[in-house]
Amino acid sequence: MGEKKHKKVVVIGTSAGGLNALIKLISQLQDNFEAPILVVQHISADATGNVLLDSMNKKSNLKCSHAVNGTKLESGHLYLAPSDHHLMIDENEHILITKGAQENRSRPAIDPLFRSAAVVFRNDVIGILLTGYLDDGTAGMVAIKRCGGVCIVQDPQDAEYPDMPKNALNQAKIDYCLPIAEMGGLLYQLISMKSGPLKAVPNDIMIEAKIAKRVLSDLPSVNALGEQVPFNCPGCGGVLWKVDKGSSMRYRCHTGHAYTSATLVAEQTMKIEETMWTALRMFEERKNLLTTIAKEQSGSAAKSALERASLSQVHIDRIKAILLSNDKGTTG
Template sequence: MTAPSTKKTVNTVSATSRSDFPIIVIGTSAGGQSALSSLVAQLPADFPAAILIVQHMAATSSNEAMLRLLADKGNLPCKQAAQHGVIRSGYIYLAQPDHHLMISQGKTLATKGARENRARPAIDPLFRSAAVEFGNRVIGVILTGYLDDGTSGMEVIRRCGGICVVQDPADAAYPDMPQNVLNHVKVDHCVPLAEMGSLLTRLALSERGARIAVPADVAVEAKIAQRVLSDLESVDFLGTQVPFNCPGCGGVLWQMKVGEHLRFRCHTGHAYTVAALLAEQTAKMEETLWVALRMFEENKNLLVKMGAEGTASPSYAERVEQSDIHIRRIKAMLHSNTANTDPLP
């Protein structure tokens, strides 16, 4: 799946080896379109790094409007990330709808792997793969958004020697994502959006020290995200099995904990932070309640029809009343869920 690139005045920097220029990975969700357009407008035409972006989006959406917006607002050429695409300095690469964006062997990957934190594309797989591939050449950026996708990925970037940057939550339209990073990761910079362009330009030009070894658990998670297959051995290495089921596939979950950030994985590849798991469980419960409501209403309607035709047993009226009781209870729970459900990322 590809889309035509949206071109501006093209930076003529040729493709080079993956150690020659920094990689900036950006994650955002709600409010991201406005934030990204503001950020790219601050970057010069000779920007000395490649930029890879994950914006949470619906599976049925299109990147064309976003690519056009980023190209019109900024000075850099914008492309939809392709499978096995070459990464060039001075280019912006945007994740495809309903595909994770990752990096492998210095090239972009666009995969239909399991959702992470309820999202595809998700931020953590990109950040994790970039850290494994580029180590301390990576600059991670988290902008506005709901919940906490990107927190784990930023921690991985920090552990691999990269630089962590977050938008000041007070400056974000939706502060959850940057605030969750600040709560769990020792970031290098927390700045308003208006200051981020000049900061990223300085960081991209700064000297970096020697690379450090990639932690074993980080390398394993990066491999899991690139494969669409069951892998019990890998999740056994990463954590401990717990008595919870994966909302995505119904399988058993493994609990992982790095520092203070608790996460869960199933052996098919779905991954959740605590906040994402709770939000997905709530969504599944609501779905189940709607199914139960339909079944009780159908049961009641059938009983009423049987009674009207004189084919019901004498106890049908009592059964109609019982169905009514269940229907009222389910509607009350659905009303409560509507008022309290966490928003989708």
């Protein structure tokens, strides 16, 4: 990679409560802001993100737009991740949009953006993590820090949903923790400062960045990140590897799905619930069929059908009790 075209790059990740948080942050910046800004906001696959984008354009002096694959990064511009696609930066400092595997149950996900920015910009990347559920972005913050960049999180007491900032504070070496109202001034200070010593990109971060970009999806690459564990990927059913690097447990399959321990539990819980609802429907259908058969027959055949219908009702009651226990993973 040749000489950098930008002194710095700012990457921002947020989830629940992100609309208000992003508007409050970028309204502090002027159109001459000397760095490109890339944003991942968790949104559903069928959403457009237009509401957020329109609100930012009304409240901000920056040029805000949906990120388009191959676009050259420009200072004073904000690029919002499109729905159902990951947003990353390629080695030529252009936008890379992919339909890769979900990470932390999300696409777009925060970690792929943060990781790619860390690989390309190293000590010239500024990562910001705002309000949201669970812990997407924490591993990305660790990658930014290990590559020499600066990490900023919203003060959890200032966040509408404090999980993401709290998890990052617990798992990563964060440089600044402050309310959004103070972030604009800090950003202007940071982009005017001389960068620290250049660090080499650790091999495991490079491998994960390449997997997210769909450059790698082979077993030796994932084997280099950690050891296989006796769990299956909820996304594709493949084997999972435990990623050894970093202070928190993470898991990845060779096709690209990635999970923190919290999102893996949440995804497993959701899959279990889906399975339980399917089982409930099948047992109820079985009971109804056996009851119908009992009405159409007599003697021992009718008695046998009623007994099996009664047993189906036992299973129905058990499944309903499990579903009503409300042991659900929380989504961001």
